[in-house]
Amino acid sequence: MKKTIAMLLIALVAITGVFAQGSSEDAGGLETVRVAYMTNYASLCSLVAGMETGAFEEQGIQVELVEFADGPTIIAAMESGSIDIGYIGHGAHKLCVNGRAKIFAFSHVGNGDAVIGLRSHGVTEDPSSLKGKSIGYASGTSSEQILKWTLESAGLTMDDVTAYEMDAAAITSAMTSGSLDACANWSPATFTILDALGDDAFVVADNVTFSDRSASVASWIVMDKWAQENRDLLVRFTKGLYAGMDYRAENIEQTAEWVAQVLGAGYDTVYAQRGDAEWLTADEMIAQIEDGTIEKMYEVQKLSFGSEVDPSTPVSDYVMFDIMLEAAE
Amino acid sequence: MLLALVSLILVTSLVLLAIRRDHRCILLALTCLSLFVFIFSTLMYIAKKGGIGREVSTILFGTRGIRTWFMYRIVTFEQLGFMSAVGRYSFPLLLVLTSLDMAWFPLALKAKRRSWALFILPVLIMVAYIPSVFRALIRPGESVLMALVYASRTYVYLYIAMAVATLVGELVSITLPFFRRRFFTRSSILISLALIYAFYAVQDPAQIYMFYSSDYMFLLGMWYLSPALSPALYALVIVGSVLFGLVGFVSMLRYARTTFDERREEITLRRSASLAAKGVSMFFHGTKNELIAQGLLVNRLMKKYPHDEDLNRLSRINQELSHRLDSLHKASRSEISTLSIIPLSPVIAKAVDKVRSHHPDAGIELVSADEDIQVLADGDNLSEAVANILMNAVEAQIEADPARPVELEYATERLWVSIRITDHGKGIGRRELRQIWQPFYTSKSSSQNWGMGMYFSRNVVRSHLGSIRYEGVEGGGSSFIILLPKLGVPYSGED
Structure with missing residues (x-):
């Protein structure tokens, strides 16, 4: 019996060690950023393109992906500190309007619902x-x-x-x-x-x-506190994301292939999702920020939430256009 | 991994139930079933919700395919939430009931008599978590939701603490090492189930009913996404619960195997006993008449030649042979006992006297915790049964170290009166241990021995609704423990 208990304890320590290794913080001097995604092309395409082309590594960042089913849970995970950056679809934006999280990058206007x-x-x-x-x-x-x-x-x-x-x-x-x-x-x-x-x-x-009632905008978000404490890291992450967006625009098939690998899904299913939205390059997005188009979309989206949000909340309170612009410099 | 573990525990408890079919096994199987339902629904929720890394996913589900299977199950939030509620709120109640069933200290006995009161809180909470009732209750606002969540969490941890306290209380109240060891093994099943459950018990069904609603998440948090659960700590806790679960699983398996072995041994013994009884009966009736005729003839001759030495010796041999035949016949029919309430001390004293009549110099050290112990027994048969075991112990002790006494200890413990006979001889090997209860088995070369002593003792003890246990003694030797039901305790067939 004593022998069995001793063996079990050794197994416990060994197994814990194995799993503990999987969560190493640093690999080759890169800063690890834990990113929450959802199981679709829209959520992953620019992110995976940035990862696979080495754009994040160039910025000194290693991305650790964690899969989620919905935006509110991603925000809850970010509040608890287990996630740094997350992707949200239209519905969870009301939580941003209500001050739960801040948008640091526009993703796309979708037609996925x-x-x-x-x-x-x-x-x-x-x-x-x-x-x-x-x-x-x-x-x-x-x-x-x-x-x-x-x-x-x-x-x-x-x-x-x-x-x-x-x-x-x-x-x-x-x-x-x-x-x-x-x-x-x-x-x-x-x-x-x-x-x-x-x-x-x-x-x-x-x-x-x-479309007259709402803009189905998807975005990248962070906690306000995290953004303040890691502003430089956030700007570098956004740069990596922009590089991914640009690569995706030119290489749809390859991007779909990479996304399919991450999701463990068929290529055709993923490739078919390219029609879910209008995919912008970084330059196109900056142009739409500068001419106010994106701010208008967030405004329309905010009003579509009705009484669930305070309609007087300015978009600039929860959307960090400064990060988007700084990353484009 | 976790899923495989709780499935194994459930299957083992069902196998145990199929073998033993008693009240406690029903309770244990229901407890395991409620844990399985709760863990199954929790895993389905996590699979659908996401947010766990690859390592944790492997620990919980094993392969990605299993996780995907859970994710795509067609189930509404109401069905999944209520499944979780049934598992979550029935487990603590069943755990307390099973713990109480195993406990016999005064406070536990009082609680047992009022066990109906234990149902009130879980039933109320279960009703509150019926989907339609739940929605109606939380309609007024967040405060009601929070009150419900905290009330149910308090119930869960209160009952778990009660169950653990009951088991610890019982363990502390047991004084005999044999009973303590047995109780510890059996209670480890419940402790391991409680540990697995306690880790996941924060999972409130409200989280499932409000799957996509952010209200719950921001009011009460997502338990499995807690930053305190770093991957290493998460792995440690989960692997720890897996190991505790394995201890429980192995204990349950051993419990089931012991029961199965005992049943099989009983059947084998019954067959041997039936054959032996037929043989003994034929031998007894065939020989006894001729022995009586021979005795009459010897008596007649002794009247004619009263001072003949050889005739006197022949008469003694004849009487001894007749007495041994009677003993053999009695041993083969030992299941017939007439039980009455008697003090145990004289029964033990008589057994000691009998052994001392054969071995006048034998050292027998008597230890008793309670001189006033009474038992429901057939005094003559029981003292003979004790004497047989004591005789073997004394002979083993004389062979190994005549200066050291055999210990004879009797006391009451939990449901039983125990009589422990310990020698420090060479002990009994595993193979021999299987044979000692067989009729006509003896390891001694004496012509005085029929090999019916242990067989007789076992039959007598079983006819008293008791059992005999064997334990090896550290450093060599044997310890036989006769367990007889304690007076005033309903017989349940086990402790």
């Missing part, structure tokens, strides 16, 4: 056909918002449908197995559903349908 219906289940292009249908959605996200707007456009409310609260992955499984009549989800889950169900599945509404 969609309400998808199944013809075989009686759903048509007319949103009113959703009445009484079983619909999966992710509450508290852009999925819920686009579903509510779609129903609203046909004079319906959530009470007129049978809504099931699920996570994005479960919605995908439920749709492809025919358990739901329709769903509201985001890319790349929307592509997976459309690919798997062929002609039977179709888009009832997406971000473009409601």
Whole structure:
């Protein structure tokens, strides 16, 4: 028995040592930055391009990737200190407006959210056909918002449908197995559903349908305190990100290949997501910052959150345009 | 890894239940099932939520494929949250009930009598976490949500502390090393389950009901994303819980194997005993009549020649042979006992006298914690059973070191009255230990020995609803512990 306990203790120390090694802070003099991402092309394309082309290493940064399912959790992880920098989609921006985090880089305006219906289940292009249908959605996200707007456009409310609260992955499984009549989800889950169900599945509404009501902006964020304490590091990280954005614009296939490797997904699925947004180069983005286009998009986005945010909060309070401009110098 | 571990623990507890089918095994299986449900739902939540690095993912799920499998399960937040609530809130209650079932110190006995009261808090909390009730309750605002989360967390840790305190209290109250060792092994199952659970118990089902809502996250934090859990510390805690889990798993496996071995041994012994009883019966009836006829003839001859030395010797041999035949017949029919409440001391004294009549110089050291112990027993049979074991101990001791006494100790402990007989002879090998309970087995070359003593003793003790345990003694020697049910305690078949 004593022998067994001794062996177990040795195993404990050895295994702990192995796992402890995996979290080494420094590799070859590079500063490690823990970056939260979501499992889609939009979140990873510029980041992975920067990593693979050595743009971050040139800035003295080693990126450590951590996968998340949603923006609010990324912000919660950043608040707890386990993550330094994160990527968020449209929905989590209201937390930035409310002062939870600061945006230091614009990512893109997306068209990844969609309400998808199944013809075989009686759903048509007319949103009113959703009445009484079983619909999966992710509450508290852009999925819920686009579903509510779609129903609203046909004079319906959530009470007129049978809504099931699920996570994005479960919605995908439920749709492809025919358990739901329709769903509201985001890319790349929307592509997976459309690919798997062929002609039977179709888009009832997406971000473009409601472009007059909101801009589906995605951004890179940090905690205010972290940004103040690591301003130089943040600027260097942004430079690496810009290099990634520029490489992506010229090398879509290669970038998709790298993203597919990180996600463990098929190349075709990832490549199909290139249409989720209009992808800017660093110069194009700087030009849009300077002419006020990007600030306007954040303004429209802020107002779309309604009473969930204080509409009088200036965009400049939570978007650090100075970092974006300094990194471009 | 964690998933594999809790699955193994659950399967083992179910195997144990299939073998033993008693109240405690049902409780243990339910406890393991509730832990499995809780860990399963927690892992599914983490898989769907993300935020863990590759190392932690490997520790929790094993492969990426398993994590993906969890991620894509079709389950609504209400289903997953309620599954988590059932596991989270039933485990502490079941753990306390199982701990109390194993405890016999006064406070635990009082708590056992009022165990219904233990259900009130978990049932109330479980009702509060029914999805529709939960949503209605938290509607007024954040303060209600926080109160609910902290109340349920308090219940969880309070009950875990109660269970651990019960186990520690029982361990402290046990004085005999044999019982303490046995209890420690069995309680390690529960301690390891409690440790695994306690680490993940911060996971509140509210986090699942409010999966994408930032309200919960910013009010109460995300437990598994805590900065205190650096990858190294996370690994240490998880690997630690895996090791404790393994101890529990091995204990449970050993418990199941012991039960299985005991059953198998019992069946083998019954078969041997049945055959032996038939043989003894035929031999006894065939020989006894002729022995009686021979005795009558010898008596008649002794009347004619009262001073003949040879005839006197023949008469003594005849009587001794008749007595031994009677003993053999009695031993083969030892399952018949007439039980009554009697003091234990005279039974022990009679056994000692019997041994001393054979070995007048034998050293026997009597130790008793309580002279007034009473047992429900057949005094003659029990004293004979004790004498048989004591005789073997004395003979082993004389062979090894005649100057050193054999220790005879009796006391009450937990559910049992124990009689321990310890010698410092050469001990008993593992192979021989399997055979000593067999009828007609003897390691002695004496013509006076039928090899029925230990078989007889075992049968008598079992007919008293007791058992005999063997332990080797450090430095050589053997210790036999006869366990008899303590008066006034309902018989459960185990301690």
